[in-house]
Amino acid sequence: xxxxxxxxxxxxxxxxxxxxxxxxSDTQFVYLLLSPVFLLLSIIAFWPIVSTFEMSLxxxxxxxxxxxxxxxGFANYVDLFTGDLNALMPRPxxxxxxxxxxxxxVTLVFTVVSVTIETLIGFGQALILNEEFRGRKWFRVIxxxxxxxxxxxxxxxxFLLFNSTVGFGSEILHxxxxxxxxxxxxxxxxxxxxxxxxxxxxxxFMVLLILAGLQSVDRDLYKVAKVAGASRWQRFRYVTLPLxxxxxAVAVLFRAIQAMRVYGVIEVMxxxxxxxxxxxxxxxxxxxxxxxxxxxxxFITAAIIGVMALIYIWKFREEIA
Amino acid sequence: xxxxxxxxxxxxxxxxxxxxxxxxxxxxxTVSAASVGLAGCSSSSSSSDGGSTGESNSTSADVPSxxxxxxxxxxxxxxxxxxxxxxALWDDGLSEDIYVKHRNLPGNTxxxxxxxxxxxxxxxxxxxxxLGADTAFTIPFVAQRQVANLSDRLSxxxxxxxxxxxxxxxxxxxxxxxxxxxxVQFSSDISAILYRKDLVKEAGYDPEEENWMTxxxxxxxxxxxxKDVQKQTDTKHGFVFQANDYEGxxxxxxxxxxxxxxxxxxxxxxxxxxxxxxxxxxxNEEPVKNAIKMVRTFIHGQDDExxxxxxxxxxxxxxVLQFTEESSRNVFTNGNSxxxxxxxxxxxxxxxxxxxxxxxxxxxxPAGVPESEAKxxxxxxxxxxxxxGYANLLNPNSKNIDAATQVLExxxxxxxxxxxxxxxxxxxxxxxxxxxxxxxxxPVLGRFIDLIETTAQRAISRPATISWNPESTAISxxxxxxxxxxxxxxxxxxxxxxxxxxxxxxxxxx
Numbered sequence: 001x002x003x004x005x006x007x008x009x010x011x012x013x014x015x016x017x018x019x020x021x022x023x024x025s026d027t028q029f030v031y032l033l034l035s036p037v038f039l040l041l042s043i044i045a046f047w048p049i050v051s052t053f054e055m056s057l058x059x060x061x062x063x064x065x066x067x068x069x070x071x072x073g074f075a076n077y078v079d080l081f082t083g084d085l086n087a088l089m090p091r092p093x094x095x096x097x098x099x100x101x102x103x104x105x106v107t108l109v110f111t112v113v114s115v116t117i118e119t120l121i122g123f124g125q126a127l128i129l130n131e132e133f134r135g136r137k138w139f140r141v142i143x144x145x146x147x148x149x150x151x152x153x154x155x156x157x158x159f160l161l162f163n164s165t166v167g168f169g170s171e172i173l174h175x176x177x178x179x180x181x182x183x184x185x186x187x188x189x190x191x192x193x194x195x196x197x198x199x200x201x202x203x204x205f206m207v208l209l210i211l212a213g214l215q216s217v218d219r220d221l222y223k224v225a226k227v228a229g230a231s232r233w234q235r236f237r238y239v240t241l242p243l244x245x246x247x248x249a250v251a252v253l254f255r256a257i258q259a260m261r262v263y264g265v266i267e268v269m270x271x272x273x274x275x276x277x278x279x280x281x282x283x284x285x286x287x288x289x290x291x292x293x294x295x296x297x298x299f300i301t302a303a304i305i306g307v308m309a310l311i312y313i314w315k316f317r318e319e320i321a
Numbered sequence: 322x323x324x325x326x327x328x329x330x331x332x333x334x335x336x337x338x339x340x341x342x343x344x345x346x347x348x349x350x351t352v353s354a355a356s357v358g359l360a361g362c363s364s365s366s367s368s369s370d371g372g373s374t375g376e377s378n379s380t381s382a383d384v385p386s387x388x389x390x391x392x393x394x395x396x397x398x399x400x401x402x403x404x405x406x407x408x409a410l411w412d413d414g415l416s417e418d419i420y421v422k423h424r425n426l427p428g429n430t431x432x433x434x435x436x437x438x439x440x441x442x443x444x445x446x447x448x449x450x451x452l453g454a455d456t457a458f459t460i461p462f463v464a465q466r467q468v469a470n471l472s473d474r475l476s477x478x479x480x481x482x483x484x485x486x487x488x489x490x491x492x493x494x495x496x497x498x499x500x501x502x503x504x505v506q507f508s509s510d511i512s513a514i515l516y517r518k519d520l521v522k523e524a525g526y527d528p529e530e531e532n533w534m535t536x537x538x539x540x541x542x543x544x545x546x547x548k549d550v551q552k553q554t555d556t557k558h559g560f561v562f563q564a565n566d567y568e569g570x571x572x573x574x575x576x577x578x579x580x581x582x583x584x585x586x587x588x589x590x591x592x593x594x595x596x597x598x599x600x601x602x603x604x605n606e607e608p609v610k611n612a613i614k615m616v617r618t619f620i621h622g623q624d625d626e627x628x629x630x631x632x633x634x635x636x637x638x639x640x641v642l643q644f645t646e647e648s649s650r651n652v653f654t655n656g657n658s659x660x661x662x663x664x665x666x667x668x669x670x671x672x673x674x675x676x677x678x679x680x681x682x683x684x685x686x687p688a689g690v691p692e693s694e695a696k697x698x699x700x701x702x703x704x705x706x707x708x709x710g711y712a713n714l715l716n717p718n719s720k721n722i723d724a725a726t727q728v729l730e731x732x733x734x735x736x737x738x739x740x741x742x743x744x745x746x747x748x749x750x751x752x753x754x755x756x757x758x759x760x761x762x763x764p765v766l767g768r769f770i771d772l773i774e775t776t777a778q779r780a781i782s783r784p785a786t787i788s789w790n791p792e793s794t795a796i797s798x799x800x801x802x803x804x805x806x807x808x809x810x811x812x813x814x815x816x817x818x819x820x821x822x823x824x825x826x827x828x829x830x831x
Contacts, residue, residue: 062828063787065466067443087823090794165640165648185566185642185805273566273798287436288790289443289461 049302056295060088067291076296085293090284091276093297100187103276103297110191110277111259114198119252121199122206129207130214147204155268158197159184190270197265202258206251213247214240246316253312257305388420389724395453395507395711397425398666399745409738415731419724424449430645431455431568435790442467445718450725452714453507456494457572457785457793459712463495463503464787469715472501474726479733486734487750488708490782493594495712504712505729506750508742511706511776512573513769514543515653515671516660517556518682521546524553528682535775537685537703540581540615541631548633550659559636560619561649562662564804569645571796572783573707574662578616580705580781581688583695584608586796586821590699593784598829604796605811605818608696612689613803613810620804627810642805662686665766669746672765683769685776699781708780710750743767752777788828795820 007015024032056076059069079085086092095102100109129140146154161169164182173179183189217240225235263279266272272280278301286294384390399406400423411417427437435458442462454462462468472480480502487506495504514537521528526546528534538546544560551559563569579585587593588601603609614629620641622634641649646664653661654671661667672681685704695701713732719725732738736757739749743763754760755770766773783789795817803813 061465062461063464084827087820087827088791090791090798164643180805182639182642182805185801186807271566273794287432287439289439289465 049299052295052302053299055291056299058292060290060292062289067289069292072292076292077300080293080296080300085296088285088288088290088293089281090273091281093281100191101276103278103281106187106191106276107260107262107278110195110198110262111256114195114202115252115255115259117195117199118203118206118255119248122203122251123210123248125203125207126210126214129211143207144204146201147208149201151201151264152268154197154201155265158193158200158265159269162193184270184274187274187276190275194262194265194269194275197269198259198262202255206255209251209254210244210248213244216247217243249312249316253308256308260301260305260308384422385420388418389721390420390422391451391721391725391728392422392424392449393451393453393713393728394424394426394449395451395713396666396745396747399423399742399747400425402741402745405741406738409735409741410728410731412737413731413735415727416724419727421728426453431457434458438462439467442716442718447716447718447720450716450719450721451728452716453711454504454714456491456504456506456709456712457568457783457789459494459504459714460785460787460789462714463497467717468503469717469722470497470501470503471505471715471726471729474715475502475505475730475733479730482734482751486753488752488777490708490780491710491712491750494782494785504714505733506710507713507732508710508747509708509750509752509777510664510710510748511708511773511780512577512662512664512686513668513706513772513776514560514660514684514686515663515667516547516682516684517550517656517677517680519677519680520550520554520556520659521682524550526550528684533682533684534769534772535685535704537687539703540578540687540689543687544615544619544633544636547636547659551636554659556657556659558638558652558658559633560660560662561637561641561644561652561658563644563646563649564616564641564801565643565645566797566801567645568793568797570800571793572709575612575796575800576707576781576783577662577686577705578612578689579609580700581686581690581703582608582612582615583690583697583701584612585697585700586784586792589697590781593782595786596829597786597788598825600825602818602821602825603697604821605814606696608690608700610810610814613800613813615689616804617806617810621806625806642801660684665746665748668769669765672768683772685772699779702779704776704779706776706780708777708782710748748773748777788824791824792821795824 021029021032055068057071057073059072059075061067061069076085080093083092083095086095089103092098092102094104099105125143129136129143149157158169159167161167162173162179162183164170164184170179170181170183173183174181179189179192180186183193221239221243222235225239230238261279262277263272263283266275266277266280272284278297282294282298282301285297403421403423407421410421426434427441428434434455438452438454438458452468459468483502483505488509491506491509495506496502516528516533518528531538537543547559550556563574576586584606585603588603592600611629614627615632616637617625618628618632618634619637620635620639622628623632625634628634638652644652646667649661650663650667650670652658653663653667654676661671663671668681668683671677686706688701688703688705690701692700692702713729715722715725715729734751736754739751739754740759740763743749743755743760743766746766748766749755752774755773761767761770784792799808799813799817799820802808803810808816
């Protein structure tokens with residue numbers, strides 16, 4: 001019998017760790033592997049949110065060399081909703097008297113309208129692309145092109161298109177009675193143009209996600225439904241829609257989160273003074289060194305997005321599990 | 322017992338293991354090796370970065386490596402004059418070991434530049450060493466002590482030169498409440514009306530005879546003259562200006578129209594620089610509304626329900642509501658407008674041989690009401706241009722702060738330096754130097770020195786206090802929306818009055 005030699009001293013901790021890892025259940029092993037990600041997330045995502053919240057509890061420092069003012073608790077949140085902070089901002093945060101001048105309402109209107117239109121058009125296009133036809137591959141490539149255009153470039157394209165000096169777009173829409181001759185001077189007109197621009201750019205994103213969902217539907221189900229006498233609408237209503245719903249919800253959630261943070265295209269096309277969004281207000285107040293106000297609006301925006309994500313998780317908890 | 326064998330008596334585990342293509346041991350080994358590799362790459366890349374880190378500016382071929390480089394952020398168009406400006410500084414006694422390097426302003430609008438400076442100063446960035454800043458936004462930097470106190474650094478002689486010779490309207494924007502200088506005034510920006518002398522003469526007018534340059538005329542006559550010239554010469558537009566929703570409307574264009582009509586933001590010149598929260602707000606008064614009505618008439622004509630009687634209409638395109646400096650200048654230089662409201666930079670461009678040359682005429686701002694009828698002192702009458710300008714601020718985080726201070730010291734009272742700048746369309750803060758023959762004979766701007774001297778004395782500055790930033794935004798919002806016929810002048814000015822009151826109340830105790 002060969003003598004069992006004990007491992008060298010330096011190898012012992014490694015053997016111990018390896019042994020412990022092999023003892024873990026599958027679930028524990030998965031969590032072990034995910035732990036660096038959780039750690040990283042807590043540093044790069046959770047910590048800034050906590051830090052932003054902390055800063056939102058301090059007043060703005062307007063004349064003092066220190067960038068942060070006195071501790072004021074939740075006063076910034078109260079002032080924001082009661083309108084007391086509006087004085088320092090180009091547009092009110094929330095105002096029912098002038099809904100299209102208020103950042104919260106403008107952002108929500110932009111989000112709801114643009115995401116709804118994008119979802120409807122995206123669904124329609126995805127249904128078409130899900131069918132077999134000649135040149136489908138090329139059609140898909142062409143369709144994705146707007147999504148690939150950088151925000152500043154597409155913002156500038158639409159600005160030039162609807163600019164009253166050089167563009168022809170404003171004349172057409174003005175002729176239809178939809179906008180004035182100088183649309184970028186009006187919040188209402190600019191918001192409409194922003195939604196048109198956003199639909200143009202972002203619909204392909206919806207198409208791609210919904211198409212992925214459609215292609216995961218088992219084709220046999222349609223055959224069974226057809227044999228059972230289901231009409232085209234019934235096949236869509238009772239086969240396609242329920243099976244695509246979870247991925248549709250993910251697509252809508254992603255788009256809604258993006259839309260809630262809209263900033264770049266506004267800055268390029270109409271300017272934050274004309275179309276106030278939540279992100280515009282954060283950037284504007286941050287640049288003016290109103291750090292308390294900027295943090296408060298940023299935290300509220302993050303909270304709204306967080307609530308949207310929670311609703312999704314709650315609504316689709318079974319599919320997620 | 323040694324390690325547990327991979328095969329387990331537990332069925333489910335066995336099944337799971339059979340699905341795994343990589344055993345955990347090998348997986349851990351692979352991941353560890355990959356991590357070590359990545360760490361190696363990362364370390365090597367960072368060391369490589371570290372090796373190449375350094376001021377890209379200092380490796381630039383045109384900057385001598387043996388000199389102390391002072392970076393100066395200022396107007397982009399004076400970059401070409403930097404060799405002459407450096408020489409003027411050296412000739413004035415600045416050590417030749419100090420090399421002033423030009424850097425473009427970090428943005429196209431005062432707002433962009435202010436934001437960038439705010440971030441740089443908050444972050445403790447060491448360059449640019451000297452920050453050229455619009456006097457619109459120097460006050461917060463001074464109040465928050467984000468820039469260096471120059472009274473502690475400059476010689477008494479330089480401080481006296483500024484106190485005694487520089488235009489005083491802008492002192493409140495570069496001095497602290499205690500009277501210390503935090504900036505060296507760099508330019509005096511005033512505006513004027515540029516017009517096509519050839520077209521005006523073709524239509525039968527004689528600007529020289531009537532001395533339009535310094536005596537100007539009323540806005541009413543101006544609109545009728547321009548309309549007539551536009552019609553007779555078949556020019557596309559009559560008069561273009563900058564009415565976009567931006568700082569240039571609140572500080573300048575609207576301020577000028579309002580002042581020429583005898584109106585004021587805060588009840589006259591005495592309250593321009595405070596006390597914030599304890600001064601009358603007078604934007605809802607008749608002269609101010611008349612200024613808006615006048616410009617609405619220019620744009621929308623007499624059909625506008627808020628037009629002013631006797632003024633010629635439809636001389637300005639609706640696009641002026643989106644125009645800033647460059648867009649309006651392009652219309653004029655392309656020959657599509659008889660007149661333009663613009664800064665010295667445009668005078669220089671349009672008056673050069675590449676532009677209209679001697680066919681360019683300049684006129685002091687027309688009068689809304691005679692001075693005797695104006696409600697507030699120092700308002701009404703002609704020549705009510707805005708006066709502003711840039712100041713040079715010293716970056717307190719500069720690594721070359723002493724050298725940068727020396728540069729500022731030798732800019733003050735340096736006549737040759739000012740002459741080079743005048744030829745780059747920068748009007749000096751010391752207007753006395755303009756009286757010399759050399760300046761009077763300067764190409765292009767030398768022709769307009771009478772206008773500069775008369776207008777600078779009558780010009781109005783913006784109320785650049787700690788509250789100006791939000792007030793400026795509110796003013797441009799309301800004025801632009803009223804000019805665009807989204808609000809009546811009364812409604813817009815009433816809303817503006819409320820908003821400014823809120824701002825003053827909030828910032829009044831700061």
